[in-house]
Amino acid sequence: MGKTLSQIAQAVGARVLGDESVVVSGVASLESAKPCDLVFVEDGRNLPAALQSQAAAIITGKANENYNSTKPLLISEQPRLAFARAAALLSLGKCADPWVHPSAIVHVSASLGKNVSIGAHSTIDENVTLGDETRIGPGCHIGRGVQIGARCSFLANVTIYPGAQIGSGVVVHAGAVLGSDGFGYVCDTATGRYEKFPQIGKLIIEDNVEIGANSTVDRGALDVTRIGRGTKIDNLVHVGHNVLIGEDVVIAAQTGISGSSVLENGVIVGGQVGIADHVRIESGAILGAQSGIPTKKIIRGKGVVFWGTPARPIREYLKELAVLARLAKK
Amino acid sequence: MGKTLSQIAQAVGARVLGDESVVVSGVASLESAKPCDLVFVEDGRNLPAALQSQAAAIITGKANENYNSTKPLLISEQPRLAFARAAALLSLGKCADPWVHPSAIVHVSASLGKNVSIGAHSTIDENVTLGDETRIGPGCHIGRGVQIGARCSFLANVTIYPGAQIGSGVVVHAGAVLGSDGFGYVCDTATGRYEKFPQIGKLIIEDNVEIGANSTVDRGALDVTRIGRGTKIDNLVHVGHNVLIGEDVVIAAQTGISGSSVLENGVIVGGQVGIADHVRIESGAILGAQSGIPTKKIIRGKGVVFWGTPARPIREYLKELAVLARLAKK
Amino acid sequence: MGKTLSQIAQAVGARVLGDESVVVSGVASLESAKPCDLVFVEDGRNLPAALQSQAAAIITGKANENYNSTKPLLISEQPRLAFARAAALLSLGKCADPWVHPSAIVHVSASLGKNVSIGAHSTIDENVTLGDETRIGPGCHIGRGVQIGARCSFLANVTIYPGAQIGSGVVVHAGAVLGSDGFGYVCDTATGRYEKFPQIGKLIIEDNVEIGANSTVDRGALDVTRIGRGTKIDNLVHVGHNVLIGEDVVIAAQTGISGSSVLENGVIVGGQVGIADHVRIESGAILGAQSGIPTKKIIRGKGVVFWGTPARPIREYLKELAVLARLAKK
Numbered sequence: 001m002g003k004t005l006s007q008i009a010q011a012v013g014a015r016v017l018g019d020e021s022v023v024v025s026g027v028a029s030l031e032s033a034k035p036c037d038l039v040f041v042e043d044g045r046n047l048p049a050a051l052q053s054q055a056a057a058i059i060t061g062k063a064n065e066n067y068n069s070t071k072p073l074l075i076s077e078q079p080r081l082a083f084a085r086a087a088a089l090l091s092l093g094k095c096a097d098p099w100v101h102p103s104a105i106v107h108v109s110a111s112l113g114k115n116v117s118i119g120a121h122s123t124i125d126e127n128v129t130l131g132d133e134t135r136i137g138p139g140c141h142i143g144r145g146v147q148i149g150a151r152c153s154f155l156a157n158v159t160i161y162p163g164a165q166i167g168s169g170v171v172v173h174a175g176a177v178l179g180s181d182g183f184g185y186v187c188d189t190a191t192g193r194y195e196k197f198p199q200i201g202k203l204i205i206e207d208n209v210e211i212g213a214n215s216t217v218d219r220g221a222l223d224v225t226r227i228g229r230g231t232k233i234d235n236l237v238h239v240g241h242n243v244l245i246g247e248d249v250v251i252a253a254q255t256g257i258s259g260s261s262v263l264e265n266g267v268i269v270g271g272q273v274g275i276a277d278h279v280r281i282e283s284g285a286i287l288g289a290q291s292g293i294p295t296k297k298i299i300r301g302k303g304v305v306f307w308g309t310p311a312r313p314i315r316e317y318l319k320e321l322a323v324l325a326r327l328a329k330k
Numbered sequence: 331m332g333k334t335l336s337q338i339a340q341a342v343g344a345r346v347l348g349d350e351s352v353v354v355s356g357v358a359s360l361e362s363a364k365p366c367d368l369v370f371v372e373d374g375r376n377l378p379a380a381l382q383s384q385a386a387a388i389i390t391g392k393a394n395e396n397y398n399s400t401k402p403l404l405i406s407e408q409p410r411l412a413f414a415r416a417a418a419l420l421s422l423g424k425c426a427d428p429w430v431h432p433s434a435i436v437h438v439s440a441s442l443g444k445n446v447s448i449g450a451h452s453t454i455d456e457n458v459t460l461g462d463e464t465r466i467g468p469g470c471h472i473g474r475g476v477q478i479g480a481r482c483s484f485l486a487n488v489t490i491y492p493g494a495q496i497g498s499g500v501v502v503h504a505g506a507v508l509g510s511d512g513f514g515y516v517c518d519t520a521t522g523r524y525e526k527f528p529q530i531g532k533l534i535i536e537d538n539v540e541i542g543a544n545s546t547v548d549r550g551a552l553d554v555t556r557i558g559r560g561t562k563i564d565n566l567v568h569v570g571h572n573v574l575i576g577e578d579v580v581i582a583a584q585t586g587i588s589g590s591s592v593l594e595n596g597v598i599v600g601g602q603v604g605i606a607d608h609v610r611i612e613s614g615a616i617l618g619a620q621s622g623i624p625t626k627k628i629i630r631g632k633g634v635v636f637w638g639t640p641a642r643p644i645r646e647y648l649k650e651l652a653v654l655a656r657l658a659k660k
Numbered sequence: 661m662g663k664t665l666s667q668i669a670q671a672v673g674a675r676v677l678g679d680e681s682v683v684v685s686g687v688a689s690l691e692s693a694k695p696c697d698l699v700f701v702e703d704g705r706n707l708p709a710a711l712q713s714q715a716a717a718i719i720t721g722k723a724n725e726n727y728n729s730t731k732p733l734l735i736s737e738q739p740r741l742a743f744a745r746a747a748a749l750l751s752l753g754k755c756a757d758p759w760v761h762p763s764a765i766v767h768v769s770a771s772l773g774k775n776v777s778i779g780a781h782s783t784i785d786e787n788v789t790l791g792d793e794t795r796i797g798p799g800c801h802i803g804r805g806v807q808i809g810a811r812c813s814f815l816a817n818v819t820i821y822p823g824a825q826i827g828s829g830v831v832v833h834a835g836a837v838l839g840s841d842g843f844g845y846v847c848d849t850a851t852g853r854y855e856k857f858p859q860i861g862k863l864i865i866e867d868n869v870e871i872g873a874n875s876t877v878d879r880g881a882l883d884v885t886r887i888g889r890g891t892k893i894d895n896l897v898h899v900g901h902n903v904l905i906g907e908d909v910v911i912a913a914q915t916g917i918s919g920s921s922v923l924e925n926g927v928i929v930g931g932q933v934g935i936a937d938h939v940r941i942e943s944g945a946i947l948g949a950q951s952g953i954p955t956k957k958i959i960r961g962k963g964v965v966f967w968g969t970p971a972r973p974i975r976e977y978l979k980e981l982a983v984l985a986r987l988a989k990k
C-alpha cells in the first residue's frame with residue numbers, strides 16, 4: 001500500500017536527497033511518527049527533531065537542501081503543501097469498497113453513477129443524481145431532485161433539502177444541513193404577527209467546497225444562494241438565504257452570514273464573525289475573529305485585516321483600544 | 331394546479347386591476363419569473379422592471395393603482411404580505427401524499443391523527459401523539475410521550491426528547507434538537523468536581539412557532555421552557571433551560587439565551603446576540619446583532635434598539651464609538 | 661420505586677430531622693412538587709414556601725437545623741449538591757431495559773459489553789467497542805474502531821468519526837459530532853487555492869465528560885484533541901483540532917475554541933466566548949461571556965474574570981467602559 005519517495009516526489013513536485021527507493025505508507029507528526037511514516041518541517045529549526053523521530057523520511061524546504069541528513073529529504077518550495085499532497089496520495093485507496101447498504105432507501109428514479117456508496121439508513125429521494133464515486137454516509141437524507149457531482153463525500157447524518165445543485169469533489173461533514181428555508185417573514189402590521197415569506201429559491205455549491213460539521217446553508221428565498229469553487233467552511237457556520245460566496249473563500253467556525261450578503265473571491269473570515277444582510281466583502285479582505293459588519297456595509301482592502309464591531313481596519317481599532325486603556329489608567 | 335387572479339385577490343385581500351381570469355401557478359423574483367408566475371414590487375420604483383419580466387401579474391401597493399400597466403396588477407395595502415400569502419396559497423397541495431414509510435418505527439401506543447406522514451428511518455416512541463396532517467421527515471426521533479399538534483412539519487433528522495408538548499402549525503427544520511438537558515451542574519466544593527443538577531422539567535412550544543436548522547432548545551430543569559405562539563427562531567440558536575419566550579418574538583441566527591431569561595411578546599433579537607441568565611427583555615425592545623445582555627439585567631424600551639456588550643441604547647453606543655474614534659485620531 | 665428519607669440521607673450524606681420512614685419517589689421545584697416529591701431550599705428565605713408546597717420533604721442547609729418544621733428536613737452542608745445526588749439516586753432504574761433494536765446495524769466485529777442498548781437505525785461499524793451498560797440512542801453512527809467505555813449515554817442522531825476513544829460515564833447529547841476533520845488547509849501560493857492538510861489525528865474524551873446538543877469536536881490533525889475527566893460542555897460549542905482541555909472545565913453554549921489551544925483544569929468559560937489558536941488559559945481563570953482571546957495569548961489568574969475582546973481583567977474592562985460613557989456624555 002505504500003509509495004516510494006521517488007513516486008511521492010514526482011507526484012507532489014519535490015526532489016529527493018538520499019535513497020529514493022525508501023517506501024512510506026503514511027504521514028504523521030514528529031511526535032507520533034512510526035518507521036513507515038513521512039513527516040515535514042517548515043524550516044531548519046525543527047530538522048534535528050525530525051531526524052530524531054522514527055520517521056522514514058522528511059519533507060522540507062529549500063533552506064535545508066545542503067543539510068547533512070541521516071534520513072532522506074524531499075525538498076519542496078512549499079513543504080507544507082507537498083506534505084498535504086503526499087498525505088492525500090498515501091490515503092488513496094484506503095476507503096472501503098463502494099456499496100449501497102441494503103437498509104438505504106433509494107428511490108427508483110434516482111440516478112447513481114459508477115462506484116457510488118450509500119450508507120446505512122440513508123434516504124435518496126426521487127430524481128436525485130449522484131456522480132461517480134460519490135459517497136453518502138449513514139443516516140443522510142438527500143431530498144427530491146438534488147444533483148450531486150462526482151467524488152463527493154457526505155459524512156453521517158447530513159440533510160440536503162430538495163433541489164440543491166452540488167458540484168464535484170465537495171465534502172460535507174456530519175450533521176450539516178444544506179438548502180434549508182431562509183429566515184424570512186412578513187409582519188402583518190394589523191396584527192403584529194409574522195407570516196412566512198416564500199423560501200423557494202436555489203442552492204448552488206460549486207466544485208471542491210468543504211463544509212464543516214453541523215453548519216447550515218439556507219437556499220435562496222426567490223433567487224439563489226451560491227458557494228463558489230474551492231471555498232472552505234468550518235463547523236457551525238450559518239449561511240443565510242441569497243448569500244453569494246466567491247471562490248477560495250475561507251470561513252472559520254461559528255461565523256454567521258445574513259441574507260443577500262456577498263463575499264468576493266479570496267476573502268478570509270475568522271471565527272464567530274457576524275456579517276449582517278446586504279453586506280459586500282470585497283476580494284482579499286480579511287475579517288478578524290468576532291468582528292461584526294453592519295447592514296449594507298462595503299468592506300474594501302486587499303490584505304487589510306478588519307476587527308471589532310462595527311469592523312474597522314485593525315490599526316485603527318488597536319489604536320482606539322490603546323487610547324481607551326490609557327484614559328482608564330489615569 | 332394554478333389559481334386565477336380573482337381567486338388570489340379574494341384570498342389575500344387585494345384588488346385586481348386588469349384581467350381577473352389570468353391564471354398563475356407560482357411566485358418568483360423579477361429575475362427568475364416565468365410566464366406562469368406572480369411577482370411583487372414594494373413601490374413604484376421597481377414596477378417598470380416587473381413589467382419587463384416574464385411574470386403573468388404583479389402584486390403592488392396602492393401607490394401604483396393608477397399606473398397604466400401592461401400586466402394585471404393586484405393592489406394591496408401590504409403588498410409584501412399579500413405576496414407571502416399568495417405563495418402559501420399556491421403551494422397548497424404540492425406536498426407528497428401522506429404516508430408512513432415502512433422503515434419508520436412507530437410504537438404501538440403512539441396515537442396518529444388523520445393524514446399523518448412519517449419519513450423513512452424515523453422513530454416514534456411510546457405514547458407519542460401526532461395531530462392531523464402533521465409531517466415527520468426522515469431520520470427523526472420523537473421521544474416518549476411527546477405531544478404534537480396538527481399541521482406541523484418536522485424536517486429531516488430532528489430529535490425531540492421525551493415529554494415535550496408542541497402546538498399546531500409548528501415547523502422545525504433539519505437537525506434541530508428540542509427538549510435536551512439544560513446545562514446545570516453543582517460543584518462539590520470538597521472535590522471541585524461537577525455533578526449534574528436534575529434536568530427533568532418540561533418543554534412547551536406553542537402554535538405557529540418556526541425553529542431553524544440545527545437549533546437547540548433545552549427543557550426546563552425542574553420547571554418549564556416555553557416558546558410562545560408565532561415566535562420565529564433562525565438557525566443554530568441556543569435556548570437554555572427555564573427560558574420563557576413570549577409571542578411573536580423574532581430571533582436571528584446563532585443567538586444564545588441562557589437559563590431562566592424572559593423575552594416578552596414582540597421582542598426582536600438580531601444574530602449572534604448573547605443573553606445571559608435571569609435577564610428580562612421587555613416587550614418591543616430590539617437587540618442589535620452581537621449585542622450582549624449581562625446577568626439579571628432588565629432591558630426596557632418599546633422600539634428602542636440596544637447594541638454593544640453590555641448592551642446600551644444604540645444612540646449612546648454610537649456616540650461612544652464616535653468619541654473614541656476622534657480621540658484615537660488625535 | 662421510591663426511597664425512604666433515611667436511605668436518601670445515607671446516600672447523599674445528609675441528616676434527617678423528622679420522620680425518617682417517609683418515602684419519596686422524585687424531585688421537583690417548589691411550584692411543581694407533588695406529595696411524593698423531595699424539594700430543596702438553599703437558605704431560610706424560601707423555607708416557608710417549601711413548607712407550603714405539596715412536597716413530602718425538604719433538603720436544606722445547616723442554617724435551618726433548628727427550624728420548627730412541619731415537614732421532615734434533610735440537613736446537608738451542600739444542600740444543592742445533596743438534592744442533585746438525591747435526584748440521581750431516585751432516577752436509577754427508570755431507564756428502559758437494555759435492548760439492541762433489530763433495525764440497528766451492528767458489525768460482526770463490534771464488541772458489546774453487558775446490558776448495552778442500541779437504538780433504532782443506529783450503525784455500529786467494525787471494531788467498535790461498547791462498555792457495559794452503555795446506551796446508544798436512535799439514529800447514531802459510531803465509526804470504525806471507536807472505543808467507548810461503560811455507562812455512557814449517547815442520545816439520538818450523534819455521529820462519532822472513526823477511531824475516537826471515549827471513557828466511561830460520558831454523556832453526549834443529540835446531534836453532537838465527535839472526531840470530525842479539523843479546519844486545516846494549505847494555500848498553494850502559485851494558484852491561491854486551498855488543499856486539505858491531513859486531519860488524521862486522534863480524539864480522546866475522558867470519563868464523566870458531558871457534551872451538549874449539536875456541539876462539534878474535531879479530532880487532531882496529526883496529534884490529539886483531548887477533553888479531560890469531568891469536563892462539561894454545553895450546546896453548539898466548537899472544539900477545534902489539537903485542542904487540549906483539562907479536567908473539570910466548564911464551557912457554556914456557543915463558545916468556540918480554535919486549533920491547538922489549551923484550557924487547563926478548572927477553567928470556566930462563559931457563552932459565545934471565542935478562543936483563537938495556540939492560546940493557553942491557565943488553571944482557574946474565568947472567561948466572561950462573549951469575550952475573545954487572541955492568538956497565542958496566555959490568560960493567567962486563578963479566580964480572575966476576564967471580559968471583552970481582546971479579553972482583559974474585568975475591573976480594567978469595566979473602568980474603560982465607565983470612562984468612555986463619561987466622555988460620551990460631555
